[in-house]
Amino acid sequence: MPSLNRTVRRALPVLTLLSLIPLWELCCRLFEVPTFVLPAPSDIARAFVEVEPARWLGHLWATLRVALAGFAISLAISIPLAVLMVRSRFLSQTLYPLLVVIQSTPIVAIAPLIIVLFGTGWAPRLAITSLITFFPLVVSATTGMLATPQELIELSRSLRSSPTREIWYVRLPYAIPHLFSGMKVAVTLAIIGAVVAEFVAAEEGLGYFVQFSTSYFKIPQAFAALLFLSVVSLALFKGVQLLQALLFRWSLPRDKT
Amino acid sequence: MPSLNRTVRRALPVLTLLSLIPLWELCCRLFEVPTFVLPAPSDIARAFVEVEPARWLGHLWATLRVALAGFAISLAISIPLAVLMVRSRFLSQTLYPLLVVIQSTPIVAIAPLIIVLFGTGWAPRLAITSLITFFPLVVSATTGMLATPQELIELSRSLRSSPTREIWYVRLPYAIPHLFSGMKVAVTLAIIGAVVAEFVAAEEGLGYFVQFSTSYFKIPQAFAALLFLSVVSLALFKGVQLLQALLFRWSLPRDKT
Amino acid sequence: ADKVNFQLDWMPGGDKAPVYVGVQQGFFAAEGLEVKIAQGRGSTDSLTRLATGISDIGLSDISALLAARARDDVGVSAVMSVFSQAPHAFFTLSDSGVDTVAKVAGKRIATSAFTSSNVFLPLLLEVNHLDENDIRLIKADVGALGPMLITGNADLVISWVTDREKYQAQASEMGRTISMLPWYQAGMDIYATSLVASDRFLQQRPEVARRFMRAYLKAIAYTWAEPERAGAMVEAMVPEVDAGVATATILTMRDLVFNDASARLGLGALDPARLAETWRWVARAQDLDESAFDPETAVAREIMAGVVPAQPVKEEVTP
Amino acid sequence: MKAHVQFDRVSHSYPAESGAPVEALRDLNFSIEQGEFVAVLGPSGCGKSTLLRLLAGLFPATSGSVSVYDCPVSGPQENTGIVFQKPTLLPWKNVLDNVLFPIRYKAGRPGARDIEQAKSLLEMVGLADFQKHMPDQLSGGMQQRVGIARALLLDPEILIMDEPFSALDALTREEMGFDLLRIWRQRPKTVLFITHSIAEAVLLADRVLVLSERPATLVEEVAIELPRPRSADTIHERAFADYTQRLRELIYQPRLTVVPGGKQDQGGHHAIA
Amino acid sequence: MKAHVQFDRVSHSYPAESGAPVEALRDLNFSIEQGEFVAVLGPSGCGKSTLLRLLAGLFPATSGSVSVYDCPVSGPQENTGIVFQKPTLLPWKNVLDNVLFPIRYKAGRPGARDIEQAKSLLEMVGLADFQKHMPDQLSGGMQQRVGIARALLLDPEILIMDEPFSALDALTREEMGFDLLRIWRQRPKTVLFITHSIAEAVLLADRVLVLSERPATLVEEVAIELPRPRSADTIHERAFADYTQRLRELIYQPRLTVVPGGKQDQGGHHAIA
């Protein structure tokens, strides 16, 4: 019985979410929402099957690999950046404003610069995705490392640690929960980033396909691509959660007994 | 002497940042970077003074109020949302995926929907800004509240607290450092949000002005607007930092003696 | 006065001058109209706003309208042609040696990812006895096209005739000159930007629509009669616009408005045969069933009657 | 006096993520009368804090039942004051606000009388000058004393204290023990007092529960029949020495066989704690 | 023996965000010989942990100088083991890894011998069965014992312990005290041992420093000239009782005039801690 109970408890949220779909359909029919404003799920489904699976997969893969690679790059850049800023007050005061500036610059506005700098292949898309995702990572890693309790810092300093080791062995592990909170934000931003990048420079990918469909007034097809994007985001988000659960069990709140 | 020293230490980062400007100018001249790729600071300055201050201020104010109001709205929505998700496992499992989906949907793609829902005035811009900013707030507030140490939860439960009070008096205060890390990300996203909103639906604001200038190939003018945007972001970012320092001193790492 | 919400299909500029002229010169006021101008972000956006009743009447590419109506019975109809030639064009540096469309074979052509030009490109190439494999298409952000051309990342770019001034300005900075190969000179003979209106507006206030169209025609005539003044009028209402640039644009695009077609069929007219030809291009370009949709259903002839001059009116739609 | 707290065959195991669960309490039976002062002695890690948490209703026992006034405990109890083993102060509140926390938590704004009361408790624990300090500006012992003041603020019916004086020096410890007895005498309450000091247990309690090593079982209950009110003089009474001696034997004897090596002599007369 | 640690007119004040700074140490002068075992007694909040932090080089004194081998301490020292007052375990490492932390921190991967050593220390502190547990699955006393094992792992030259046994029961405390003495005898080290237990100080130390209330000044240094090796028998020696009696007087006497009310009698003969 308890295991049945648990199954139900697990399934309930999924079922609730799925039940939104008929509701959506109903609303669209009831209020006669025009397709170009919000297509009904049935329209979307129809549009979905009209495109061959291979093309879906092609676009999906194009977006996914940019999102993943861009996320990986920004992770690889932002952690060292955060470390630098934690170690040096001067760097933190010099770099932080720069990062804020970069973060708040609308990428689309500097598209020419990016294309001239990175060409028109993969590179500009990766650059854009990384630019859009890195900030939450830097902020959360920095906040986490700075929030390390004084007593742990004293422990580490009493061991005559080099500052590098202090960061590596004490501050970074302590920042894990913060960092993962940043990663959850960043990973969904990575999808946004890949899509924006495809708006700016690409001939494939779900974002390209959305824009393409919209400019041809194939709104249900655009929404099918959007749903696909959502599924990818959910998968990436779950992926990050899973990673935390697997590698850093301790950083999660323990289940109540 | 020590106060002089401190002044120098404070001024140094600013000076370093300012010294980037001549460097930028130099690079542009040296490599003969065309203006339409990256205008030199002198070009930007010229473009800047060509637009009357009143118009700059008009655009600035249009963007700023959307960013601020949108940020406020998303704060007002995401904290209660986070509280709900901390209180109920079911809600958390149902809402979180929905939020991820909303967060990762490219706003530009659902612009018609937003315009139909919110009309053409202020409302769609606020909606877009809130949609773009709320996610980091929800994630950081949720993570922070769930990270509350077991011992504080035991204290609160031993006082026979209602769950509401537990959230209000224990979990939320504990989440403050997390929350501010989310706010730092969100506030710069608010600028991005306002700009995107102006791309989609507006006839004023710095984002609109950037797009306008770009579509007329007045790149130095676009960059002048971008710089303005950066200054606004920096101000908002500093504002959040200041707010934390004023209201929640304890949540900041204490200065080393 | 009757209030009319006018929808632009993009940002203000010289190519949108007539509506500003209409306001500034009092053409609308003379018809008892109070016109409010809303900016748009492309034809699709403009159509959506008209279809959802946010605006009453506005500009859109008629090919977007035809495709939208064929796909999705959108409640918007065309009431007048504005550009009776398509504005698509190749741009290249003057010294590139490419002076006819036939010579684009083997070149690198940069284009914006989502412009409607791309859809027509294969057809244009076909008309010129080429196909897509003969060129290399590079897609990039609109803003990057000029830089790519001038820095040699691309041999040609696809853009609109109306952008000529802007590209020339960029090229001048590097001491180069630009030449333009308009597609309408290479076999693409179809309608483009048109005045379109929501069906609801046309049904509820047909007279208002007619008055608007009358005033708009006057404004078009004035715009090309007095390009300098027209440019200044745009700037007067939208300070971001530079009057000089607007004037230059107005001059550049004269051929889109006043051309063989407009001379033959009348300014503003939507000749059924040419409209059918336009639909043929659209259907082929977008892979739509040509016979499944009658382009005439996208035109509100009864509104146009008596407003648009020299219009070859079909028998059955006389009022 | 009637039975206030009743432990009935209480066992508790903590689940282990890997390996066997840790059994902390096994088959514990005892009861505490209303108004009684009961001390608990037991080796480190035997399960004393677990016992406290069960009584506080923070989680349910794996088996058996804990009841208060014959009512099974199913959640946190009304009118219970707890001093946790760790100080458990809120890092974002100053000392005074930490002491006032239970009131603010239950009743919203504390009244003038509450603040008065909090201040006098802080004075009692010797922190009158530190009301505005933040917890991380206090020494370990000072933090512990804030926790004690907080538990006493609401004048609870049941007071559960987990090694409340462990970080205090001998003199402060003694003073606070007598303060506690005074408060207990003035406003009777049922006290469960976990300690590692045998002398302290004897000096303060009506009854001492001696627990075995983990899993904790009840080795013996020793009623301390020293006259009240007790004072520093009590320590010199013959009976006091007898009780401490008896408890020491109970604690030291069973373990001597287990302790490896022969470092100690025959036990039964140690005195350092 | 030569002077190992030297405190020279050391004062320390903590800055207060508002109001007057808190003066913790005032004009402290003392030295510790190499290999000496010095215990520190002092009231709660007087400044003992501050003294520890100064010696550990965690921050500099406001005035005066702390030196090790005549070299002013300007930062953390090599070869120093510290047991902090709070357990201070890394929540993301299990017990064994927490003990091994100093090695991993200094030398990278711990070798097989280090692991051996860590395991035997864990056995000594009675946690052989808990190597794979996480810190939050341990009781307070168990956490403290992990901290002790960690400090002993690197066989430090200077060992600083801040109330290391405060959360342990009488028997465990005694056992661990003797274990500490054994280790200290086998591999001589200079020990600074902060405690609240007078008996413990006398039993373990060569010399006891008695500090006053905050700001801590040195009230008296008492050399404990009990023969070594000490054992449980030491406790019954006449001299042991004399020393504890003397220390009690030193601690209780000066404060009796300050303590409000007349709850206690004339002091000088208390024995509960």
Ligand SMILES: Nc1ncnc2c1ncn2[C@@H]1O[C@H](COP(=O)(O)OP(=O)(O)OP(=O)(O)O)[C@@H](O)[C@H]1O
């Ligand atoms: N949250 C937990 N998860 C798993 N095991 C736990 C947990 N809390 C305590 N334990 C285990 O339960 C046993 C008893 O712990 P408890 O804290 O009750 O001991 P204690 O008697 O209070 O010890 P001390 O005197 O050292 O504080 C210990 O072996 C400990 O490892």
Ligand SMILES: Nc1ncnc2c1ncn2[C@@H]1O[C@H](COP(=O)(O)OP(=O)(O)OP(=O)(O)O)[C@@H](O)[C@H]1O
């Ligand atoms: N970080 C700090 N900031 C400000 N004041 C502090 C800080 N740490 C300690 N103090 C103050 O310094 C004094 C001495 O503290 P310390 O921790 O050295 O006492 P202690 O002797 O170790 O006490 P205990 O036996 O209770 O641990 C106390 O009054 C305390 O309030």
Ligand SMILES: [Mg+2]
């Ligand atoms: Mg305990």
Ligand SMILES: [Mg+2]
């Ligand atoms: Mg201390």
